[in-house]
Amino acid sequence: xxxxxxxxxxxxxxxxxxxxxxxxxxxxxxxxxxxxxxxxxxxxxxxxxxxxxxxxxxxxxxxxxxxxxxxxxxxxxxxxxxxxxxxxxxxxxxxxxxxxxxxxxxxxxxxxxxxxxxxxxxxx
Amino acid sequence: xxxxxxxxxxxxxxxxxxxxxxxxxxxxxxxxxxxxxxxxxxxxxxxxxxxxxxxxxxxxxxxxxxxxxxxxxxxxxxxxxxxxxxxxxxxxxxxxxxxxxxxxxxxxxx
Numbered sequence: 001x002x003x004x005x006x007x008x009x010x011x012x013x014x015x016x017x018x019x020x021x022x023x024x025x026x027x028x029x030x031x032x033x034x035x036x037x038x039x040x041x042x043x044x045x046x047x048x049x050x051x052x053x054x055x056x057x058x059x060x061x062x063x064x065x066x067x068x069x070x071x072x073x074x075x076x077x078x079x080x081x082x083x084x085x086x087x088x089x090x091x092x093x094x095x096x097x098x099x100x101x102x103x104x105x106x107x108x109x110x111x112x113x114x115x116x117x118x119x120x121x122x123x124x
Numbered sequence: 125x126x127x128x129x130x131x132x133x134x135x136x137x138x139x140x141x142x143x144x145x146x147x148x149x150x151x152x153x154x155x156x157x158x159x160x161x162x163x164x165x166x167x168x169x170x171x172x173x174x175x176x177x178x179x180x181x182x183x184x185x186x187x188x189x190x191x192x193x194x195x196x197x198x199x200x201x202x203x204x205x206x207x208x209x210x211x212x213x214x215x216x217x218x219x220x221x222x223x224x225x226x227x228x229x230x231x232x233x234x
Contacts, residue, residue, distance in 0.1 A: 039170075046127070046228040047162070047170065047213050060221040096169055107217035110160035112181055114169035 002027035002034070004097040004115035012091075012122050018084040022097030022115060023077075030055065030075040032102045037111050038071065038082045040093040048093075052106040053080060060106065087122045094119050128153065128214055128226035135232040136204045144229045146197040146214030152224055154195035158217035161190060161199045164228075165210045173212075174199060201231070209233040 003026045012018045020038065027034065038050040051061040053071040061069045065084070073080045084091060095118055098111035129147040136142035146153065146161075153159060159177045162170035172181050174190040177197060187202045197216070201208050214226040 047164075047215075047225045049215070049223040049225060052223075063220075063222055098169075107156075107158045107221075107223055108176060109181075110162075110172045110175040110215070112172045114171075117169055 002099060002113045004099060004113060006095060006097050006115045006118040008095060008118040008120050010118075010120065012087055012120060013124050014088055014122055015086055018082075018087050018091060018095075018120055018122070020082040020084075020095050020097070020118070020120070022080050022082075024079065024099075029073070029078045029080070032056075034099045034102045034113075035106050036071070036073065036080040037098045037100065037106065039096045039098055039111075040091075041096070041117075042090075042093045050082065050084075050095075052100075054102060089122050092120065092122045128216060128224055130212075130214060130226040130229045132227075133230045133232065135234055136201075137234045138204050138206065140204050141200060141202045142204060142231065143198050143200045144212055144214075144231065146199070146216075146226045148195050148197070148216055148218075148224070150195055152195075152216040152218040153192065153197050155219065156217045157192070159190065159192060159197040160215045161188075162213045162215070163208075163210045164213065170213065204233050206233050 005023045037052040053059040068085045070083045097115040099113045100111045161174040164170040218224045
């Protein structure tokens with residue numbers, strides 16, 4: 001079955017760019033069977049939606065992060081990625097990759113496959 | 125955008141039922157039947173439990189049910205079991221391709 005594995009920098013300096021890569025296995029990233037998403041969870045706090053992207057390239061972002069976020073899909077590498085620019089300490093969180101069925105809107109069915117998450121700390 | 129409002133905690137004894145609320149506005153929960161619920165055990169990734177207010181993904185026990193009235197959605201867990209102890213998060217479509225999460229509820233099985 002579909003599996004997702006996050007890889008991230010662990011530590012990012014303030015004002016720099018956080019880059020998260022999600023590697024897909026157990027399924028075809030190039031089909032339209034899935035959409036891809038990123039969610040984060042600051043230490044001791046709740047979940048925050050970052051964005052979703054379809055293989056068509058259509059991407060949808062949290063309005064509060066939209067000016068700093070870009071998501072992309074690299075089918076040849078079986079990966080999708082998140083770039084979050086100009087980070088501050090408030091961006092410190094566990095970052096999750098997730099996916100849902102590509103045949104529906106991301107807000108209808110929800111995300112039913114998740115990676116284990118990776119911790120990213122923003123600090124100088 | 126504001127997060128949906130959930131009670132910080134809820135509890136019940138094994139075998140009992142407990143309901144967790146998720147209050148939004150007429151622009152999100154009240155406007156669309158796109159409310160989902162996720163279960164998260166400590167140190168684990170969230171798991172989808174309910175989508176489109178009332179529907180369960182394959183494999184989710186029918187002890188979990190969802191409903192909505194006005195601007196408030198609810199998750200009911202019937203026949204509480206020890207493994208149901210977890211954090212629960214609601215999420216709703218808020219229009220303009222935007223999702224909003226609730227702050228989460230810690231469910232304790234007494």
